[in-house]
Amino acid sequence: MLVLLLGVLDRVACWWAENEGTGVLEKRGAENATVKVNDLPFLTSLIGGSINQVDVTIPRLDIAAEGGAIPITAVRAQINQLDLTASRLNIDKIGQVRAEGNLSQEAFAQLVAKKVPGVKVKLEAGKLVFATQKWGQEILAEGQLSLAGGADGLTPTLVVKPTALKTELPRYLQARLKLPEFLPPINIPITGLPANVQLSAVEVKADHLKFKLTGKNIPLQKNSLS
Known part of the structure; x- marks a missing residue:
């Protein structure tokens, strides 16, 4: 019974974190974003103060640039080592992120x-x-x-x-x-990238451009999840 209860609590905590993460992204213009926490069990990561891996998909994300926003579509990102604040309610820093998305012709x-x-x-x-x-x-x-x-x-x-x-x-x-x-x-x-995030490559495809971004040690203390 205790094992079952802990399992339920773990899933509830994970669901809460995914929904909070989705909310933060949507506040920053990422409509219909999906956040998936891959840590199992999640409560262990939460207590330890660091989430190991999160996958994010965003249908469209606008990045500020000279001459107007760049609408990047089909964004897929893998985020590793999200360090939490002492309260465990906020993300303090992202250790590493890799992302890619498309810019239409x-x-x-x-x-x-x-x-x-x-x-x-x-x-x-x-x-x-x-x-x-x-x-x-x-x-x-x-x-x-x-x-x-x-x-x-x-x-x-x-x-x-x-x-x-x-x-x-x-x-x-x-x-x-x-x-x-x-x-x-x-x-x-391109002026709208967060601190410590770089545009690492742009590839010319048949009918679109593919953007690749990388980042390390990205501070997020001001971006509260609470």
Whole structure:
């Protein structure tokens, strides 16, 4: 009977923690988030002051960036070593987090258009294709996507860079179109990441971009669960 009671208490405590975690994420704009605590038995972790592993899924999470929020979809994250405060009602620090999510082609194109009106970008076979107008004609170019530290060397920044013209033009016109002067690199600083969380990679897929984030020793003392 005691074993059964402890089992029920363990599940109730785990359910409470998952719901509290979901509530915290939703307050920060993560709609319909799902939090799953993988520690068994959970009460042992709670008493010990540290939750070992939590899996999080979020259908959509908006991250602040220059030119507007970046809507990341299908977010999946694994969080390890959540250190609790002495009261056990708040998370003091996250030891490690790994996450990934997608940015749709349409949302990416809108970000670029806000930074450089008149320039369109789309994804084709895992490559970036730019389109703009010159001399009454559409000019196409291929490009690449990379990460940089921004002007301050710290702010994670998407660098969208045209690398080669695709449009065939008469020789005298071709000579007048030079990269990067004609289509300079486009920098999109990402300002909304929490402290100690880094954008570790961005991959170009067939119809979306895949973002990967990592973080260590992330302080959360101000983000109460109570």
